[in-house]
Amino acid sequence: NAGVTQTPKFQVLKTGQSMTLQCAQDMNHNSMYWYRQDPGMGLRLIYYSASEGTTDKGEVPNGYNVSRLNKREFSLRLESAAPSQTSVYFCASRSSYEQYFGPGTRLTVT
Amino acid sequence: AQSVTQLGSHVSVSEGALVLLRCNYSSSVPPYLFWYVQYPNQGLQLLLKYTSAATLVKGINGFEAEFKKSETSFHLTKPSAHMSDAAEYFCAVSTPYSGAGSYQLTFGKGTKLSVIP
Numbered sequence: 001n002a003g004v005t006q007t008p009k010f011q012v013l014k015t016g017q018s019m020t021l022q023c024a025q026d027m028n029h030n031s032m033y034w035y036r037q038d039p040g041m042g043l044r045l046i047y048y049s050a051s052e053g054t055t056d057k058g059e060v061p062n063g064y065n066v067s068r069l070n071k072r073e074f075s076l077r078l079e080s081a082a083p084s085q086t087s088v089y090f091c092a093s094r095s096s097y098e099q100y101f102g103p104g105t106r107l108t109v110t
Numbered sequence: 111a112q113s114v115t116q117l118g119s120h121v122s123v124s125e126g127a128l129v130l131l132r133c134n135y136s137s138s139v140p141p142y143l144f145w146y147v148q149y150p151n152q153g154l155q156l157l158l159k160y161t162s163a164a165t166l167v168k169g170i171n172g173f174e175a176e177f178k179k180s181e182t183s184f185h186l187t188k189p190s191a192h193m194s195d196a197a198e199y200f201c202a203v204s205t206p207y208s209g210a211g212s213y214q215l216t217f218g219k220g221t222k223l224s225v226i227p
Contacts, residue, residue, distance in 0.1 A: 031213070040119065042200060042217035043154075058214075090153060097142050097161055097204060097213050101154040 002026055004102035006091050012108045013081045021076040021105050023091030031094040032074040033058075034066060036087040037104075043090065049074055081109045112137040112203045116218035124226045129173075129188040131221050133201035136182060143184040144202040144215070145175055154200065160184060171195070196225045 007022045025032065030051045035043040045058030049068040063085060065077045078085055086109045092099040117132040135141055142161045146154040158169025165177040171194075175186045184201060201218040 033215075040219055042114075042219040043215075044217075045214065048214065094213060098144075098156065098159065099213075099215055100156075101146075103153045 004091055004093055004100055006089075006102040006105050008105060009103070010106050012110065013078075014110055015082060017081050018077070018079050019081065019107075020078075021089055021091075021107075022073070023075065023102060024073045025091075025093040025100070026072065027093060027095060027100065028071070029093035029095050029100075030071070032068065033092040033094070033099065034064075034074070034076045035090045035092065036060065036085075037090060038087050046076065046089075081107075083109045085109050112141065112205055112216045114201050114203050114216055114218035116199075116201050116221050118221050119219065120222050120224065122224040122226055123191045125193055126190050129186070129191045129195065129223065131186040131199050131201075131223065133175075133184045133186065133218060134182050135184060135201070135203045137203055137205055139205050142204040142213075143175075143177060144204070145169065145173070145184075145186050146200045146202060146217075147171075148198045148200065148220075150197070157186070157199070191223075191225045193225050193227065196223055198222045 004025045033048045034046040037043045044060050047066040049055045052071045067075045089105045091102040113136045115134045144159045145157040158167045160167050160177045168174045173188045198220045200220050202215045204213050
């Protein structure tokens, strides 16, 4: 039981490049989330998916898109990366009221 | 709307001293409250949670927190700090309701705890 996994662990992009961050969970949870963590800002919700086939915007959705591919997988896409998107990205899934977090992806945009 | 305020972005304590990390919340409905810990270059790990049962909640690694509705607080304490407690701690609030956005977590900005030998 791996819990929540994220790939890649690290990524460096140039401004304007695109990429997809992958997240998968093996706990059969319906709800999944994407957060970004910036120094002194805590974690902020980008997008979430309450169930397979649904997605909704969180607090900071601009510049991102998501896909809930199936119950296990929830991906985050940056279409045209900007330096302001340099951050650590965390995926989470929820059982009842408790969220379980992945190890994170550290993204640098130059 | 819900929000969380953590007082003090950095807290330093001596090894063996009391740890007190402060968290105040605002919520229009009875909240669920959480403390998470993040060690350097790692993800978030749940320390403890309050979900409307006992107001004094015990978590892992000797931490506990007390829900005080009148003060809208959920401060985290540990009687005796250990070097291994050095990490960043996040308080979070969630409001349970039905609907697509249920149980969304709102995080505080975090408190970095340093333990001095």
